[in-house]
Amino acid sequence: MPLLSLTPSLRSLATALVRALVPGLCLSLLLCLGLLGTTGMADDRTPASLENGRFVVGPDYGVASELTDLGNPKGRQFEFAMPLSESKLFDGRDSTLNPRKQVRKERKIVVYVPAAYQDGTAAPFLVMHDGPNRLNLVCNALDNMTRSPDPERRLPAFVAIAVQNGGDDSKGSQRGLEYDTMSDRLARFIQLEVLPAVENHPEILAAYPNFKLTDDPWGRGVMGCSSGGAAALTMGWFRPEWFRRLITYSGTFVDQQDDDAPEEADFPLGAWEYHSSMKLIENTPKKPLRIFTHVAENDNRANDPESTYHNWVMANERTADALEAKGYDYRYVFSKATRHCDRKVFESTLADTLAWMWDGYEADQDSGSSTPD
Template sequence: MKTFTRFVCFISLISLTSALTIGSAADGAKEELADGDFKIGPMYTNAPELTVKDGVPKGTLHEFTMDSHDSKIYPGLKGPYKRKVAVYVPHGYTAGTAAPFIVIQDAMTKDSLPKILDNMIHEGRLPAMIAIFITSGGGDGKGSERGLEYDTVSGTYADFIETEVLPRIEKDYQVTFTKDPESRATMGGSSGAAAAFTMAWFHPDLYRRVLSYSGTYVDQQSPMNPKSPHGAWEYHEHLIPMSDAKPLRIWLEVGEKDNGYDKDEKSYHNWVLANERMAAVLKDKKYHYRYVFAAGAGHVDHKAVNQTLPEAMLWLWQGYPIK
């Protein structure tokens, strides 16, 4: 494990008015969070933005189910399946308005992110965005529907979201999604995080903001693709170092005891090493990135997520105009 050149103390990631923050939400000043490498833990506290607050208007959560029989892109690797989708629409959204949005794989944080958005949108700290919580087609790892969707190093999953998911939501719930890639974000944990990065990597014309918890930037791709023989490990091994920098903004977290933390490099299956190297190559290519190493935390550890998610969202949308 490398020595981190910059650390954030425990209290700094509990409060969004930390030493790395200029001004505060309370006095309306602009909050600024730096790029770079940070360490948190081993003690964790839920961020205050997860608490429902009196007087804060709530967005609306719509839910529906998608059937594999209706999909041209993912008709079912091993048979039919269903996937659940939930759509958060912020309070005060006007039908027909092209809205910024975030796509969250595995429907991660469906119970917590709406509260965060309610609070931070109301406080003027985040833009009024739509959030799409979508599950995979099921299973996990090589040979599964989820693995096909999330661990494949290609633009296919982004195409699925663009052509099969977003149009249905627009039709059923009278919302309009912006076409501006700077106004589109994607997020996930584990393979869902790798999928989020893959969406932006192959389609920076569609997505430019990525939020990743315990990203599976390891060799878990199935079927094997000769263009990326080591799966998502290729991102930090070859693809990012050998490509021109793309206009992406990437927030990453990994736990000290994350999956495969004690495996060697030849396994291509060490999440800590993979995320550490992602941060290093992003830094070398001068990307806007923020890497958080969570001491004592495991894989997509809820205690780390619950402490960092509001600040992660704040950093992710930093510089975006709030109306």
């Protein structure tokens, strides 16, 4: 019987038994042997509805019409820079940084306020890591889906806040420090430095004199890809009182945390600890989070054995297993014939992802609060 035909609980048990009996047997070999089916750990159905669960997309891809310019009224875009030297949390001078890896002197912040936003209301918002990457798709989604006649496709008028990383990549980099560290530091940076800068920006206030962002954690989303995806989960994990709607594409739930980071004492394998070793997700009381995860069939180091702690496909499948076992509101998408942070996956799925992510959000226009579904 193919593993995909089993119920989720039996599928997880079967996978665990296979991995226990044959430690180190990599995902690709399991696929070749037919032990996991041909689509990883997802169910062979497309994410067209608002259901939780596991889905497969591809190998054919197109651009969702809602992510294109359909001629609807457009919002206002604002851009400014935040010098790293003025930050109290990420000033670019950490001792763990590799001097050969470049640190930006300032980070770009791009804010998109949709046409549907009404000045004076407490706006829900989506923080986007590695901004302004993919911002054009989110802007088109806002232009189109805030006006959708279909309630299952209608988005709230959330503000998109694209935040540029601090520079370079991987261990020893400013970006790696920000995104791969297992702590609430990035969440505090966004909460205490970026959001106040957005709310008090002169150009935004000139256009919207009563502009404000919601304090309701259910109206606050975070989105990222790769290490930015791991950062989205980490922000919600360590600070669910601030951020609860999380989107991760090709999430770097692997051991990318700097070896010299003090957080190594508590999380020696970095984001790998979410799903393996200490199994943070399974062994921690359930948090109030709504979580989207994705991995590509040919994602980074998909053939690596478990001992490397760097197989992105294995890491994301195990993360989905843990979220399902713990009873989270989650959605996991496996994309066939694609690679790490593949743009065509975003173009095909992001409208569905945003509709699912914001399902159940209804803001109280007086207080800015809402109740999850």
